[in-house]
Amino acid sequence: MKVRECFELLAPHASEAVVISALGMAANEWWAVTRSDETFYMHGAMGFASSFALGVALTMPNPRTPVWTLNGDGSMCMNLGSLLTEASRQPDNLKHFVVANRCYQTVGGLPMAGRADTDYAAIARGAGVRDAITIRSLDEMRQALPRILAPGYLFTVLEVDCEAVPVIPPPQPFEGAEMKYRFGRHMERRFGVTVFGSQGY
Amino acid sequence: MPSPLPLSSQTDTADNYAAIHEAVKACGVTLAASLPDDWMAPLVNRLAADPSITHVRVARESEAIAIASGAFFTGARSIAVMGATGLFTCTGELATLNLRHQIPVFLLVSERGSLDDHRIYQEVQGRRLKPILDALDFPYFRIASPGDVARLPEAYEWCRLQKRPVVAFLARTLLKGKLKGKPVAAPAPTRADGGAGAERGSSR
Structure with a gap:
């Protein structure tokens, strides 16, 4: 399964979701598919986008609004302990997707540590996550969509191909503080919350 | 592990923990993410027991940074609570998440490595933490009295x-x-209590 095709299937169902993406391939591919500037593309802190999303999910003004984390397996493996934290909460509105290609794609597909058959869903279950699934094809993705879109916490591993060459789609043409303000202003408009004060900070 | 120093009893400072807790509430905080050291543990217990605060126990201190940062975007007020040793491990995430994206995050951190902290496990990171924060241009200040709280x-x-x-x-x-009394030798860790791993854990 190609990550681009996988995201093309997923993206039309994201209109209700608040989306947080880890840096690297997940962010770049999501941007390529959606051109969404309502997504928070974390440009650093590799491994902590899922923690950031947990903070969003736990404090959403409407706790039924879905929060999606688009994580990478390289990122997740830098912060495996966060699965224990996430498992301790498992908010109903949080959907954690792990784009698993077993390699560092943006640097040329160099393999990650571990075995090709490392079972990320089993790792999540071992951490205490109740509901974890693995999707290996677009057909499985289509079949899983109702479960993905239903209320309730879900940890979903998306097994995608590792390409033999660097794959670096054009990244978002904004970064840093602009990323903060685009996402924060979107949250204010959509949910009526006050992220920034009267003086704009 | 027993403390190597005859410390004041915790009840002497219970009012201070209560005051810090009340000050956190006065900040409007509704989410606290924490990983305690022994100095911060009583505060963490108070926050965890407060129904007005969503308290998240984390497995690594940088998670607390990221959780609090995410909460910022829903308009929630959040804090990260940890020991100085934990903050020492967070500098990469603080730089590449909070500095890069200019996201404020308020941290309550034990001031380990101070002149009156004679725990050997805290010396290296405690004394070097503030110069690192200076290098990153992250402001810090001491809370040492009820007036400061x-x-x-x-x-x-x-x-x-x-x-x-x-x-x-x-x-x-x-x-x-x-600090009371003269320093006394700490009992050597034994295999039964985890050796060096137990030392690190007890200092957090």
């Missing part, structure tokens, strides 16, 4: 204005009382 809400607002991590170091005198 009362200024925490003011500091919280100032943190948002700074658009970056701001650290409130909680002094030993506030959390543990004044």
Whole structure:
């Protein structure tokens, strides 16, 4: 399964979701598919986008609004302990997707540590996550969509191909503080919350 | 592990922990993410028991940074609570998440490595932490008295204005009382209590 095709299937169902993406391939591919500037593309802190999303999910003004984390397996493996934290909460509105290609794609597909058959869903279950699934094809993705879109916490591993060459789609043409303000202003408009004060900070 | 020093009893400073807790509430905080050291544990227990605060126990301190940062975007007020050793491990995430994206995050951190902290496990990171924060241009200040505690809400607002991590170091005198007595040798860790791993755990 190609990550681009996988995201093309997923993206039309994201209109209700608040989306947080880890840096690297997940962010770049999501941007390529959606051109969404309502997504928070974390440009650093590799491994902590899922923690950031947990903070969003736990404090959403409407706790039924879905929060999606688009994580990478390289990122997740830098912060495996966060699965224990996430498992301790498992908010109903949080959907954690792990784009698993077993390699560092943006640097040329160099393999990650571990075995090709490392079972990320089993790792999540071992951490205490109740509901974890693995999707290996677009057909499985289509079949899983109702479960993905239903209320309730879900940890979903998306097994995608590792390409033999660097794959670096054009990244978002904004970064840093602009990323903060685009996402924060979107949250204010959509949910009526006050992220920034009267003086704009 | 037993303390190597005859410390003040915790009840001496219980009022201070209560005051810090009240100051956190006065900041409007509704989410706290934490990983305690022994100085911060009583505060963490108070936050965890407070129904007005969503308290998240994390497995690594940088998670607390990221969780608090995410909560910022829903308009929630959040804090990260940890020991100085934990903050020492967070510098990469604080730089590449909070500095890069200019996201404020308010941290309550034990001031380990101070003159009145004679725990050997805290010396290396405790004394070097503030120069690292200086290098990153992350403001910090000491909270050493009840009067300082009362200024925490003011500091919280100032943190948002700074658009970056701001650290409130909680002094030993506030959390543990004044150091009493002369240092005595710490009992050597044994295999039964985990050796060096237990030393690190007990210091957190």
